[in-house]
Amino acid sequence: MTAPTLPLAREGFHAPGIEEFEWPNLVDIELFGIDLGINRVVLQMFLVAFVIWLLFFLAFRSPKLVPAGLQNVMESLVDFIRNQIVLEVIGRDGLRFVPYLTTLFTFILLGNLCGIIPPILFPLTGRMALPAILAICSLLLFISIGISQQGFIHYFRNTLFPPGMPPLIYILLTPIELISTFIVRPVTLAIRLLANMIAGHLILSVFFVASGYMLTSTNISTLFGVGALIFSVALVAFELFVAGLQAYVFTILSAVYIAGAMEPEH
Amino acid sequence: MSEPGGPKEPPGRGADVVWSVIGTLIAGVLAWGGIGWLLDRWLGTRFLVAIGVLVGAAGAFYLIIRRHGSG
Numbered sequence: 001m002t003a004p005t006l007p008l009a010r011e012g013f014h015a016p017g018i019e020e021f022e023w024p025n026l027v028d029i030e031l032f033g034i035d036l037g038i039n040r041v042v043l044q045m046f047l048v049a050f051v052i053w054l055l056f057f058l059a060f061r062s063p064k065l066v067p068a069g070l071q072n073v074m075e076s077l078v079d080f081i082r083n084q085i086v087l088e089v090i091g092r093d094g095l096r097f098v099p100y101l102t103t104l105f106t107f108i109l110l111g112n113l114c115g116i117i118p119p120i121l122f123p124l125t126g127r128m129a130l131p132a133i134l135a136i137c138s139l140l141l142f143i144s145i146g147i148s149q150q151g152f153i154h155y156f157r158n159t160l161f162p163p164g165m166p167p168l169i170y171i172l173l174t175p176i177e178l179i180s181t182f183i184v185r186p187v188t189l190a191i192r193l194l195a196n197m198i199a200g201h202l203i204l205s206v207f208f209v210a211s212g213y214m215l216t217s218t219n220i221s222t223l224f225g226v227g228a229l230i231f232s233v234a235l236v237a238f239e240l241f242v243a244g245l246q247a248y249v250f251t252i253l254s255a256v257y258i259a260g261a262m263e264p265e266h
Numbered sequence: 267m268s269e270p271g272g273p274k275e276p277p278g279r280g281a282d283v284v285w286s287v288i289g290t291l292i293a294g295v296l297a298w299g300g301i302g303w304l305l306d307r308w309l310g311t312r313f314l315v316a317i318g319v320l321v322g323a324a325g326a327f328y329l330i331i332r333r334h335g336s337g
Contacts, residue, residue, distance in 0.1 A: 089282070162329070162332075162333075164332075165332065169328070172298075172321070172324075172325040172328070173325055173328070173329055175297035175298065175301065176290065176293050176294045176297045176298070176322065176325050176326055176329060177293075177329075178297065179293040179296050179297040179300075180289050180290050180292075180293030180294075180297075183293070183296075184289045184292050184293045184296070185289060188285070188288075188289055188292070249281060252281060252282070253281075253282070253285060256282045256285075256286075
């Protein structure tokens with residue numbers, strides 16, 4: 001950004017931009033020319049993974065028949081994934097995917113929530129690496145389920161040549177099915193999550209930085225600063241909603257893709 | 267996000283259909299637009315990518331109607 005071209009920049013206001021998402025390496029590691037350096041985002045990922053392990057460990061270390069406290073919370077979480085996602089979308093055959101989907105949901109949810117939990121204030125899922133890897137996991141999972149449930153040839157025939165269509169129309173439909181199932185599905189899974197978290201983080205950063213700037217200025221804009229601050233707090237609540245919603249959407253669509261791979265045509 | 271379904275409609279079904287429709291539309295335009303673009307490069311023409319996009323969108327609509335149309 002060239003500072004003098006912006007009117008606000010001349011007065012010392014610096015609007016947060018996409019550079020908010022770039023963190024320098026804290027530890028430089030390079031393996032075969034690939035940068036495996038550890039930066040803040042990687043540390044955050046370790047932290048989230050550890051917190052999830054800790055939550056489940058503490059909750060189910062000595063489970064009680066009548067759950068209380070943390071066990072109650074974590075049981076409702078597992079119940080939610082089991083009843084609202086797996087049983088509704090896949091059915092009883094899908095119960096073996098409850099662990100995967102619960103882990104997926106919890107990890108994305110906590111990764112998203114990092115964006116509004118002080119002092120972290122950076123959404124883990126705002127970097128492409130994470131949504132991309134999670135989407136690839138779901139892609140590989142539903143392909144392997146399709147192959148193991150229907151057989152290699154059956155699965156790809158049912159996917160690329162949806163049954164019950166006039167034969168000639170396959171020339172038109174097969175390229176669409178190929179792109180839609182194996183490329184658009186994982187790409188949209190990843191981009192939907194990433195774009196929501198980037199947008200949310202940028203909006204929050206701009207609002208809080210601008211509120212601070214206006215509140216500390218000595219002219220009339222101090223008044224607007226109060227309004228902006230109130231609105232910023234409302235935006236945090238909205239981000240809380242988005243964090244839950246995006247984790248839910250990612251999980252339920254993974255479940256839908258798994259269900260689609262288990263039975264030929266729904 | 268998800269459509270307000272009827273009493274028997276399981277939650278999330280709306281979202282499932284919405285994303286499937288959007289995904290199919292994107293895939294249709296990408297697949298046939300891509301084929302048109304490749305043909306354009308190969309044949310040195312410029313109009314096939316536009317035709318490809320239209321064909322892809324039409325194919326996607328057909329697929330969506332067959333799959334999700336009330337019937």
